[in-house]
Amino acid sequence: xxxxxxxxxxxxxxxxxxxxxxxxxxxxxxxxxxxxxxxxxxxxxxxxxxxxxxxxxxxxxxxxxxxxxxxxxxxxxxxxxxxxxxxxxxxxxxxxxxxxxxxxxxxxxxxxxxxxxxxxxxxxxxxxxxxxxxxxxxxxxxxxxxxxxxxxxxxxxxxxxxxxxxxxxxxxxxxxxxxxxxxxxxxxxxxxxxxxxxxxxxxxxxxxxxxxxxxxxxxxxxxxxxxxxxxxxxxxxxxxxxxxxxxxxxxxxxxxxxxxxxxxxxxxxxxxxxxxxxxxxxxxxxxxxxxxxxxxxxxxxxxxxxxxxxxxxxxxxxxxxxxxxxxxxxxxxxxxxxxxxxxxxxxxxxxxxxxxxxxxxxxxxxxxxxxxxxxxxxxxxxxxxxxxxxxxxxxxxxxxxxxxxxxxxxxxxxxxxxxxxxxxxxxxxxxxxxxxxxxxxxxxxxxxxxxxxxxxxxxxxxxxxxxxxxxxxxxxxxxxxxxxxxxxxxxxxxxxxxxxxxxxxxxxxxxxxxxxxxxxxxxxxxxxxxxxxxxxxxxxxxxxxxxxxxxxxxxxxxxxxxxxxxxxxxxxxxxxxxxxxxxxxxxxxxxxxxx
Ligand code: ATP
Numbered sequence: 001x002x003x004x005x006x007x008x009x010x011x012x013x014x015x016x017x018x019x020x021x022x023x024x025x026x027x028x029x030x031x032x033x034x035x036x037x038x039x040x041x042x043x044x045x046x047x048x049x050x051x052x053x054x055x056x057x058x059x060x061x062x063x064x065x066x067x068x069x070x071x072x073x074x075x076x077x078x079x080x081x082x083x084x085x086x087x088x089x090x091x092x093x094x095x096x097x098x099x100x101x102x103x104x105x106x107x108x109x110x111x112x113x114x115x116x117x118x119x120x121x122x123x124x125x126x127x128x129x130x131x132x133x134x135x136x137x138x139x140x141x142x143x144x145x146x147x148x149x150x151x152x153x154x155x156x157x158x159x160x161x162x163x164x165x166x167x168x169x170x171x172x173x174x175x176x177x178x179x180x181x182x183x184x185x186x187x188x189x190x191x192x193x194x195x196x197x198x199x200x201x202x203x204x205x206x207x208x209x210x211x212x213x214x215x216x217x218x219x220x221x222x223x224x225x226x227x228x229x230x231x232x233x234x235x236x237x238x239x240x241x242x243x244x245x246x247x248x249x250x251x252x253x254x255x256x257x258x259x260x261x262x263x264x265x266x267x268x269x270x271x272x273x274x275x276x277x278x279x280x281x282x283x284x285x286x287x288x289x290x291x292x293x294x295x296x297x298x299x300x301x302x303x304x305x306x307x308x309x310x311x312x313x314x315x316x317x318x319x320x321x322x323x324x325x326x327x328x329x330x331x332x333x334x335x336x337x338x339x340x341x342x343x344x345x346x347x348x349x350x351x352x353x354x355x356x357x358x359x360x361x362x363x364x365x366x367x368x369x370x371x372x373x374x375x376x377x378x379x380x381x382x383x384x385x386x387x388x389x390x391x392x393x394x395x396x397x398x399x400x401x402x403x404x405x406x407x408x409x410x411x412x413x414x415x416x417x418x419x420x421x422x423x424x425x426x427x428x429x430x431x432x433x434x435x436x437x438x439x440x441x442x443x444x445x446x447x448x449x450x451x452x453x454x455x456x457x458x459x460x461x462x463x464x465x466x467x468x469x470x471x472x473x474x475x476x477x478x479x480x481x482x483x484x485x486x487x488x489x490x491x492x493x494x495x496x497x498x499x500x501x502x503x504x505x506x507x508x509x510x511x512x513x514x515x516x517x518x519x520x521x522x523x524x525x526x527x528x529x530x531x532x533x534x535x536x537x538x539x540x541x542x543x544x545x546x547x548x549x550x551x552x553x554x555x556x557x558x559x560x561x562x563x564x565x566x567x568x569x570x571x572x573x574x575x576x577x578x579x580x581x582x583x584x585x586x587x588x589x590x591x592x593x594x595x
Contacts, residue, residue: 026201026323029330033111034150037103041150044099045158051093052159054085061085096155104151108143111329115139121337124404125363133216138332141211142325149322153315160311167304174298175290181280182273182302186309189269193262193313200258200317205324207251212328214244259317266313274302339424351542352415352430352511353380354401356567359410361400370396371407372565378558380415383538385553386546387586388562394546395436397562398514402433414512432510436517436546438501440489445474446481448489448500453507464503467536469529470496495523499530506537513537515545527552550590559583 034041065078119127119135171179221228221237228237277299284290355378361371370393378384386394399405400412403419412419419427432452440448449464450456461481465471473496477483489497505513515534531552537543538557547553554573561569561576561583569580576583 026327029326030149030319030322033107033146033326034154037107037150040099040103041154041158044096044103045155045162047092047096047099048155049096049159049162051089051096054089054092100151100155104147107150108147111143111146112139115143115329115332118332118335118337121340122332123336123338124399126335128363131212131216131219133214133219134212135332136219137208137212137215138328141215142208142328145208145325146322146329149319149325153318153322156311157315157319160308160315164305164308164312167301167308170304171298171301174294174301175281177284178277178281178295178298181276182305185273185276186269186305189265189272192265193316196258196262196265197316197320200255200262200320201323203251203255203258204321205327207248207255208324208328210244210247210251214241214248217241217244255321259314262313262317263310266310269309270302270305273305274299277302348509349430349511351381351540353542354378354512354544355411355413356397356400357411359400359407359412361396361405361407361410363405370565371400371410374410374562374565374567376560376567376570378542378544378560380542381538382557383534383543383545383553383555384558384560385556386544386560386562387548387550387553387583389564389582389586390548391564392562393565394562395516398433398516398544398546401512401514402431403427429508430511432505432508432513434498434501434505434513434515438498440485440492440497440500442485442487442489444479444482444484445477445500448485449481449504449507452504453509456507460507464506467506467533468499468503469533470499470503502530502533510541512542512544515543517546517548531555550587 061078061082065075065082068075068078116139119139122130168179168183171182217237217240221233221241228234277295281290281295281298285292285295356374356376359371359374360369361374362369374393374397386397388394396405400407401414401419403424414422414427414430441451446461449461462471465474474480483491485491485500489500492500502515505515527549534543534545534552535555545553545556550573553559556573558570559573559576560567561580563582568582569576571579573587577587
């Protein structure tokens, strides 16, 4: 089984977001969004149109009222008729508007849901490359743009097309030749619109990209808020965010300029059509082929085309913005995703071992090789430690076991089975993973503990808390387990965060626990306690721990020494002190042996 999900591109390397789609493809995407709602769109457009036509009937009705008034006749009938028409027109318009707005909201909801589902199933390597702020902006701002297009622009377009066709039919009945002249002129100017449309779309796309950039810079600053302040970088970061905002404004202004030009085109088309009809019609009147009254009537109808043409141009330009938004939404949906697996939590079971054989890995084709040839074995049960200098590739071992990344060569097995053969959900359910920076999510302490194992009982939580020596903390907290821990667990100390992460991993009852530098932030007393905990856990399950402090792993059953993407030795502490120079050096610098 491959890592690929239902993303269309299964090859390596993972595809980057594609270049802006062509006009046709963008339209198709937009229409795909609208297609399920086409009946509502037509009905809403039609109701709005009927509402406006009721408006057109108003002058005639008013004339009747005035006539009745002048003639001294009964006023009640015409007044009631006029009021009813006003009310009916307003109600019908409002109903049409509501239907369209509701449809817009549904389309936004669908695309947001789809996007979020997609984003959370992207592969880790793609998310490493994408900017979180930009992703957020796609979910919020681009989908909002989509709504404006689906409600206003498409509905107006439908209404305007109806009006245009109506006027054209009337004109065809009156004089086919003059209609031909009109349409020829309008068509010529429409070509200009066709040339302008992609420019509006491009400018709008650039504006949205700049907005995404703005979000990602702001996100970066908020993620490292203290560092920004401590570095006195507020003004500089503000300037960077500001520059992205200025870019968004400039692109927006460019789109507005092209839109105005399109507006001029609409106006010109009507004026030119008027002159052309006047010229051709005038000549025909002069030669006696046409009556002057017919020409005047035709010219009057020509002006009926003005409003729908203006409306159509306006809608089409607005739709260009929507096409830009659709393009950005689509970029996410073309990325590879992991297969949607039924989440399996707390698989439980016997401890499992791990083997790496001949693993070669780099994070991307343009990246240096991180694992040159990694081969080692972790027996089931007990504690195995990974040690080595910084950058040796230890954390990468964990990323590969979790299948966040795929090695280019070699085989990794868990429980004697190639990890590519495990269903992803089952594989991850076997593993408990404590990341290097032990992340804690916003929410309560309880939510954090049961994050990996919903349905955990209070007794189990209490046991995990006792094991990780968090029970004192919970007693001290004002609301116990229900105490909020703040954004990224900021209300906890570094050591507490780490123990929360360990307790969370333990509650999954892992068959293999992966601890990445789990003890680096603990004080001496807590570190000793945790060492006991890990030793205790290692009696029930397999523990693979990455440690910088050798003191925490000297008691490990097996220690694997990594250096620069290779495994250089393994054995017990004593064996390695005797046999491996690097290990002896590491031990010496940490005062465990005298060199
Ligand atoms: P440390 O002890 O400092 O955590 P380590 O032995 O765990 O180091 P790794 O984190 O595995 O080392 O990193 C090995 C190399 O891989 C480093 O050179 C690092 O720059 C690179 N690397 C790590 N994570 C990524 C990533 N997500 N994308 C690209 N390169 C990465």
